[in-house]
Amino acid sequence: MTPDMGWSPTCQAGIWRSRHLFAILSRMRVLIVEDDPELAALLRDGLREHRIDPTLAANFAEGRAQALVGNYDVVVLDVRLPGGSGYDLCADLRRRNVSVPVLMLTALDAVDDRVRGLAAGADDYLTKPFAFKELVARLHALTRRRALAVTPATLRVADLEVDLASRHVRRAGKAIDLTAKEFALLEFLLRHQDQVVDRAAITAHVWDNNHDPFANVLEVLVRRLRGKIDDGHDLKLIRTVRGAGYRIGARE
Numbered sequence: 504m505t506p507d508m509g510w511s512p513t514c515q516a517g518i519w520r521s522r523h524l525f526a527i528l529s530r531m532r533v534l535i536v537e538d539d540p541e542l543a544a545l546l547r548d549g550l551r552e553h554r555i556d557p558t559l560a561a562n563f564a565e566g567r568a569q570a571l572v573g574n575y576d577v578v579v580l581d582v583r584l585p586g587g588s589g590y591d592l593c594a595d596l597r598r599r600n601v602s603v604p605v606l607m608l609t610a611l612d613a614v615d616d617r618v619r620g621l622a623a624g625a626d627d628y629l630t631k632p633f634a635f636k637e638l639v640a641r642l643h644a645l646t647r648r649r650a651l652a653v654t655p656a657t658l659r660v661a662d663l664e665v666d667l668a669s670r671h672v673r674r675a676g677k678a679i680d681l682t683a684k685e686f687a688l689l690e691f692l693l694r695h696q697d698q699v700v701d702r703a704a705i706t707a708h709v710w711d712n713n714h715d716p717f718a719n720v721l722e723v724l725v726r727r728l729r730g731k732i733d734d735g736h737d738l739k740l741i742r743t744v745r746g747a748g749y750r751i752g753a754r755e
Contacts, residue, residue: 570596594624
């Protein structure tokens with residue numbers, strides 16, 4: 504069983520249930536810089552159960568060396584490390600143009616501590632004690648955002664055009680105003696054009712894993728977006744694939 508970090512390193516775990524995310528993410532490589540050997544071992548074993556490939560480093564120097572030579576998708580940094588702090592290590596990696604996402608994992612939970620971590624270049628911050636499934640969700644979110652960042656600045660399907668930088672949306676030359684959630688949904692569908700995207704994957708992207716993928720809030724959002732994108736047009740772009748998810752594309 505995966506360990507639960509909600510109370511102590513020896514507590515029992517819950518199982519991360521969004522298995523559908525593995526369909527859109529390849530096997531993830533994570534560097535864990537953690538000096539507590541018991542916690543490091545629990546993290547290693549728990550992540551392996553989720554098809555995540557972990558590498559361990561126990562101090563500042565080892566963590567920096569691994570981060571500089573390894574091809575990792577995410578680096579998980581403890582703050583209090585032998586030989587230096589996780590803040591300093593993160594800042595050092597950024598100065599060396601290491602762009603891998605960094606998640607700070609620490610018992611320091613004050614606002615100033617979190618701000619310091621983000622200012623050093625961290626992308627996310629999770630405090631101990633923590634739920635293991637939340638850690639896994641955050642790792643997937645960081646990896647997903649990094650992968651999505653390499654797509655073109657403008658996405659198109661048929662006569663629909665979305666400028667990601669300005670967030671302008673047009674269909675047949677007519678501007679369409681979208682809410683933040685509507686835009687996030689449309690962007691995600693377009694990045695997977697002509698593919699069926701399941702509910703769990705959409706929920707994880709639009710709500711950052713904070714909503715139940717089986718709640719009807721997704722249907723409401725799809726219905727609103729469909730009304731703005733497809734109403735008044737003969738060619739319907741957003742389609743429901745019963746029992747599977749949603750797809751956007753010009754093909755029937």
